Amino acid sequence: MDPENVSATLTVAVPAATVFAVLADPTTHSAIDGTGWVQEAADQAPLTEVGQIFRMDMYxxxxxxxxxxxxxxxxxxxxxxxxAWLTGQEKDDGHLEFGGWFWRYDLVxxxxxxxxxxxxxxxxxVPQSIREYLQFPPFGPDxxxxxxxxxxxxxxxxxRARTPTARYLPVGPPSRSARAQKAVE
Structure with missing residues (x-):
């Protein structure tokens, strides 16, 4: 692991265009995540252009x-x-502020x-002021x-016929949607 980033590679038996379509759909991100932090997409439009903003509800x-x-x-x-996308927060005045970390998927x-x-x-x-109160990376190596x-x-x-929450395997605390799924089961 580089002291400033971490990556993992997996070869999947799926065409690149299909994998990309899943990544460009914010509604799938909670099922991809696995920490239990990503809850659901507040902006559900597919990702179609650089500069596009999409919000995610988190816990x-x-x-x-x-x-x-x-x-x-x-x-x-x-x-x-x-x-790839930068992650940040929207301030009360509508201004976006990014913390200095990003997620990137490369498909070959x-x-x-x-x-x-x-x-x-x-x-x-990530500036030092943020590193003083957040540990990086904020999750385990797996x-x-x-x-x-x-x-x-x-x-x-x-x-495609199964719901993402049925296959959700969190590595951290369970998400609200996972807790709700368990309550239904």
């Missing part, structure tokens, strides 16, 4: 409010090869029905690999 037991919202800004959108086709997917979490631009396995399950043609 973390150590956050002052528990529930909160992040604003993500698309930085890279190169279908079906790469997608390995034939017509197989794709190598690399997920990178980079915090190299998180990225778990997320890639969740992505593969969502992108696989046979998984």
């Amino acid at each position: 973390h037991p150590n956050h002052p409010n528990g529930d909160y919202q992040v604003a993500n800004q698309v930085q890279v959108l190169d279908p079906p090869r790469a997608i 086709p390995r034939g017509p029905s197989e794709t190598a997917v690399t997920l990178t979490y980079d915090w190299s631009a 998180h990225l690999t778990n997320s890639l396995h969740h992505l593969a399950e969502l992108a696989a043609p046979t998984s």
Whole structure:
């Protein structure tokens, strides 16, 4: 692991365009995540351009409010090869403030029905003032690999009939949606 970023790669038996379509759909991100922090997409429109903002409802037991919202800004959108976004928050005045970390997925086709997917979490631009109260990375080393396995399950043609929460395997505290799913079961 580089001191400023961490990445993982998984080859999936799914075409790159299909994997990219799942990543460009914010409504799938809670099922991909696996920490229990990402709850649901507040902005559900597909990601279609650099600069696009999409908000996600979040939950973390150590956050002052528990529930909160992040604003993500698309930085890279190169279908079906790469997608990346910065994560931040929207201030009361509507101004977006980014913390200096980003998520990036790079997809390399390995034939017509197989794709190598690399997920990178980079915090190299996080200022010292934020590093004083947030630990980086804020999750364990297996998180990225778990997320890639969740992505593969969502992108696989046979998984489309199942709901993402039924396959959700959190590595952290359970999400509200996972808790609600358990209550229903």
